[in-house]
Amino acid sequence: MTTAKQKPCPICKKPRSEEFHPFCSSRCRDRDLAQWFNDGYAVPGPAAAPEDIANED
Template sequence: MTTKPRPCPICKKPRSEEYTPFCSSRCRDRDLSQWFGDGYAVPGRPALPEEIVAEVIQGKED
């Protein structure tokens, strides 16, 4: 079964092998900007400060 190539998630143009899954560095940078600017979010409640500290401490112990 042949699957149809998926387009760039930002502008819908064909993907570039160099910038996969995007078509260009511009679209890649636009996507990164969305993450930095809170344009994207992972569903769920916000983490409590105590939970963040516990994760950091546990990460240092591993």
């Protein structure tokens, strides 16, 4: 893959690293994970009721 066609890091927009793909560094990878843990991202759709989640087993 050529550098000109690579997409940038989704966090800081620097060139991606093969080691941390799709991010440029472990710092950006960890920032993205923190966004998920802190409800910074969400999957679209209706919210699930707590009792529905408990009954999935």
